[in-house]
Amino acid sequence: MAPEDPAWGPALERAVAGEGVSVVAQPIVDVAGARVAGYELLSRFEGPPRATPDLWFEAARAHGLDGALTARTVGLMREVAATRPEGTFWTLNVEPHLLLSPEVSDLLLAPARLDEMVVELTEHVGYGEDPGLARVMAAIRSLGGSIAMDDAGTGYSGLTQMLAVRPDIVKVDRSLVSGLDRDPVRRAAVRLLGDLSGQMDAWLLAEGVETLAELAELAALGVPLVQGWAVGRPGPGWPDLDPVARAALLERGTRAGLGHYVFGLVRPAELRGWPQEDGPEDLRAGEVVVDDTGRPRRVVVADPGGGTHLAPALVVSPSSPPDDVLRRAMARAEEWRHAPVVCTDARGRVMGTIAVVALVDHVLEHGAGT
Known part of the structure; x- marks a missing residue:
């Protein structure tokens, strides 16, 4: 069903009211410590219609309900995040233009502190140096929150936006992670992003890690955070690090010893x-x-x-x-x-x-x- 189809209207209204909307969590793994450092919270929709979350939000934009649907999911994620394991941070995706929507920004900025919360901005949306967006990001940071740039290395004017936003976390897109253990050019691209992130005092997070070979290569490159099916799939509750991936990271850490890291x-x-x-x-x-x-x-x-x-x-x-x-x-x-x-x-x-x-x-x- 196309996003503009009128049949989406009633379904979106139900979702905005909270019907059939749920949240799952995907682990974000600290490579050096072989442990879960945080979680990305992701929305899920029961339907009907049966469709992926990106299609739900695309339909919401087509029907002028993207702000309302985002506000609903942000509110639900804040409730879920309050139950996360101690010592972990959590992230959520927000389209940059929706940070300027009071129904979304009021939910994000309402509490006194935003410690351990990371707002991910999708890089493929062109938001440049919008002064209104800059004020909202400054408000998030002033309350202890952080800013991440999603899909780094792809999309709309990526480098320019990275320099303008100076994110606290830079997420390497799956397109650069896939097969980097066999592709020296992809490895070089990730290394360059790591160098740039380091100069900005930002953390590099590689997403979409699907094989142990990719995980090993990212560890060798010194990428501190990873996310993907190889280390933990999204699920209800708070999924732990995949035991096979944990064993691989621990074995690598033992072989490398402390000499491989500044830890x-x-x-x-x-x-x-x-x-x-x-x-x-x-x-x-x-x-x-x-x-x-x-x-x-x-x-x-x-x-x-x-x-x-x-x-x-x-x-x-x-x-x-x-x-x-x-x-x-x-x-x-x-x-x-x-x-x-x-x-x-x-x-x-x-x-x-x-x-x-x-x-x-x-x-x-x-x-x-x-």
Whole structure:
């Protein structure tokens, strides 16, 4: 049935009222930890008609009900997300133009905090640098939420939009993941997206991972987060990491040892909020200064004369290769090159810091690529 078919009208009205609408969750896996770090929540429609969710939303757009249907699914997802396992984040898809719809944005911004919530924007919709959209995204972030760009590497002016949005998570499209274990060009494309994401302090998430060979190649490339049927299919409740995939990741981690990732170089760090009444002289070297959402913004560095200064936080994931992190650290302005690197988890929370001298020693001992 075509989206413009009048028969869609009654079905959409029922769905907007909440009839036959449900939510399933698909695991998002932390590669280095071989564990579920988060979940993408996906809508399902019983019908009639029997159709995939993308067709339901396409029909809703054709009938002027896309805002109402999105608001219904967002509200339901918020209720479901409240029951997710502790320590996990959750994501939901929203068409960028609908963030400007009060019926959608009011649901997203209503609560006091949005910690652990990630709003995925579909890249194939052209939204450019719309000031209204920028204000909504800033409001989401100010409440502790994050922004992801879906389908990265494909679609409408992808690179331009990525630079404009500066997403917290960049999702690699299935078209680049499929068969990358056999295609050096796809591997190079994923590596380039990883480099760009790293420069933006964003996490890279490869979606549509369907084989263990793809999973192994993504792990070798240092991609920190993956999603797809090879690691966990969508389902009701909160599905766990596929046991075969977990075994493969654990085996790889054992073979690679801690040398393959910076995780083994991370050391605890003291956190403090941005100075208000206290002046910079009260800061202690090694502290990580976080904003009111808990994300790292500065690190405190000791001066040769005994004082301190603030350096921008260079943020990396625990599964980043040490030589890549060292290269990024050395690419900073000269006065910041020896500032500690901040390691965060998939929710953007500080795990600790990595001393640049530890990176140098590690690369000298083990060589690049480990």
